[in-house]
């Protein structure tokens with residue numbers, strides 16, 4: 001099943017008499033196993049598009065299908081269940097829960113999914129080892145560097161085992177080396193777990209890692225340049 005199909009997807013923000021067209025009639029189709037880079041200057045509509053794909057923001061026009069299900073026709077109350085089933089988010093601010101340790105942050109998503117605690121414990125340890133934080137499981141987020149925190153956010157996204165991962169500027173606060181490490185993890189995730197990973201970014205230094213690059217300008221999607229294989 002195709003993870004994301006959008007047709008003429010639009011979002012117009014209205015404030016009083018002022019209208020801002022943040023996303024204008026975007027058509028797209030994202031497949032499993034792909035790492036997709038969503039590029040565009042500030043204000044071009046990347047976050048708005050990502051928020052609609054993540055069922056956090058209702059489109060004002062067009063249709064959106066996630067895994068064959070028409071999201072646009074659903075009631076607002078049904079969206080949390082869709083998010084829980086299919087989607088994991090990685091945001092620039094890391095969104096870690098400050099009072100919980102690294103290990104507890106990763107466990108939290110699995111507890112919410114009611115995964116058996118023994119299975120969850122093992123998976124959390126494995127994932128934190130995999131992102132190089134095996135020795136920092138009992139640290140609090142504030143005791144970690146930006147790069148380490150972002151790796152916790154990635155371990156947590158992996159723990160959620162979602163087939164669609166949406167990341168907004170995941171390398172925004174990171175130096176080149178940490179940024180690349182984080183992106184390489186997302187690439188491995190896409191190919192090995194057959195996830196669809198969409199990354200909104202300004203960071204041209206990581207361009208080569210994407211399977212596909214789509215660019216936005218003034219809310220529109222520019223014609224796509226397919227990567228040569």
Ligand SMILES: Nc1ncnc2c1ncn2[C@@H]1O[C@H](COP(=O)(O)OP(=O)(O)OP(=O)(O)O)[C@@H](O)[C@H]1O
Nearest residue numbers: 013020021022040041042043044045046047048049
């Ligand atoms: N809640 C909102 N209300 C009104 N206008 C908004 C709102 N959110 C975004 N916009 C406007 O929509 C347009 C697209 O914004 P968006 O944040 O999606 O762009 P972006 O490409 O993610 O930018 P950046 O790279 O700076 O994060 C901008 O003109 C912005 O000012």
